[in-house]
Amino acid sequence: MAFRQSFITLSQKSKSKSASWASRQIRDPYVKKRLVDPAAYRARSAFKLLEINSESNGFLDYPDVSSVVDLGAAPGGWSQVVAEKFGWSGTTSSIMPLKRYASWEEQAAATEGPEPETDPVDEEESLKEKKIKKRVKLARKKVVQQELDHFDPLNIDDVEENLSRVQGRGTIVAVDLLKIEPIPGVKTIQADFLEHSTTLLLKDMLRTQVNPDGKADVILSDMAANVSGNNIHDIQSSLEICEAVFEFARWNLRPAQEIGRRRGGVLLMKFFAHPLLERFRDERLKPNFNFVTYIKPDSSRATSREGYFLCQGWRPTVAAT
Numbered sequence: 447m448a449f450r451q452s453f454i455t456l457s458q459k460s461k462s463k464s465a466s467w468a469s470r471q472i473r474d475p476y477v478k479k480r481l482v483d484p485a486a487y488r489a490r491s492a493f494k495l496l497e498i499n500s501e502s503n504g505f506l507d508y509p510d511v512s513s514v515v516d517l518g519a520a521p522g523g524w525s526q527v528v529a530e531k532f533g534w535s536g537t538t539s540s541i542m543p544l545k546r547y548a549s550w551e552e553q554a555a556a557t558e559g560p561e562p563e564t565d566p567v568d569e570e571e572s573l574k575e576k577k578i579k580k581r582v583k584l585a586r587k588k589v590v591q592q593e594l595d596h597f598d599p600l601n602i603d604d605v606e607e608n609l610s611r612v613q614g615r616g617t618i619v620a621v622d623l624l625k626i627e628p629i630p631g632v633k634t635i636q637a638d639f640l641e642h643s644t645t646l647l648l649k650d651m652l653r654t655q656v657n658p659d660g661k662a663d664v665i666l667s668d669m670a671a672n673v674s675g676n677n678i679h680d681i682q683s684s685l686e687i688c689e690a691v692f693e694f695a696r697w698n699l700r701p702a703q704e705i706g707r708r709r710g711g712v713l714l715m716k717f718f719a720h721p722l723l724e725r726f727r728d729e730r731l732k733p734n735f736n737f738v739t740y741i742k743p744d745s746s747r748a749t750s751r752e753g754y755f756l757c758q759g760w761r762p763t764v765a766a767t
């Protein structure tokens with residue numbers, strides 16, 4: 447009996463939760479704006495980045511800003527904003543110009559080459575060979591599928607006849623635990639940023655002929671773990687993410703001095719308000735940047751504890767270890 451009562455209570459609670467979420471979505475001016483905006487951003491959060499950028503001396507608009515990392519990027523609203531600023535067209539889902547890739551079977555066939563000849567006399571050997579070939583085929587299938595998942599819109603073969611429509615500048619690298627549908631001009635990976643191997647991969651993706659040391663001019667992080675409802679846990683997750691993002695910046699952000707602007711070398715990161723995060727700002731961010739500001743954009747819901755640290759002018763006092 448007691449079990450039944452609590453079950454009904456829970457189900458009513460979750461019903462009213464989703465009803466209030468739906469009604470909040472309907473009333474939200476930025477949700478409405480997103481639906482009618484010609485840019486057709488994939489996420490309402492795109493407006494946060496646009497707002498922060500325009501109210502903070504347009505740190506994304508300098509012509510010398512040419513390599514940007516977007517951490518926690520899915521579904522891709524922030525990356526779309528950056529890609530547009532870098533002159534890539536067709537960054538929106540409505541006019542996505544990308545040609546879809548060949549199926550993995552076609553790709554596998556193209557990489558396999560002709561079937562090797564087998565000896566018809568030794569049946570046992572032939573069976574063994576067949577088994578091995580099957581295993582190799584499966585392994586190849588896996589690799590090809592991974593390559594397709596890591597589709598690179600900067601690769602001329604991937605964009606083919608649409609190249610002239612999507613040509614922009616710079617390097618944009620985006621990562622998320624979730625898959626990010628392709629955005630012209632953006633190199634995406636699906637991975638856990640908190641894994642060391644991911645940060646190495648991101649560095650590799652940043653490297654180009656004009657940027658051989660793989661430095662980023664701007665690092666953006668809208669990364670947030672799912673809210674658990676347990677306040678202590680949520681704050682700890684936010685702190686862990688902020689520490690990891692700062693560590694990444696230490697290794698990969700181009701210093702203001704090298705850029706030649708006092709506000710050059712920018713890190714924008716999301717956090718959840720708590721005294722521990724203020725301490726993080728005072729001990730880690732303030733000593734290493736010329737300017738650190740707290741921002742709560744209008745487009746960020748007033749009820750949310752999220753805020754952003756905008757850190758400009760990277761001047762590392764601590765060497766990357």
Ligand SMILES: C[S@@+](CC[C@H](N)C(=O)[O-])C[C@H]1O[C@@H](n2cnc3c(N)ncnc32)[C@H](O)[C@@H]1O
Nearest residue numbers: 489518520521522523524622623639668669670
């Ligand atoms: C608020 S959403 C980002 C929205 C995005 N800025 C946009 O405009 O579309 C936060 C994202 O952080 C991602 N995230 C959380 N923890 C992560 C991790 N350890 N590694 C990679 N991504 C992570 C989540 O999967 C989620 O997609």
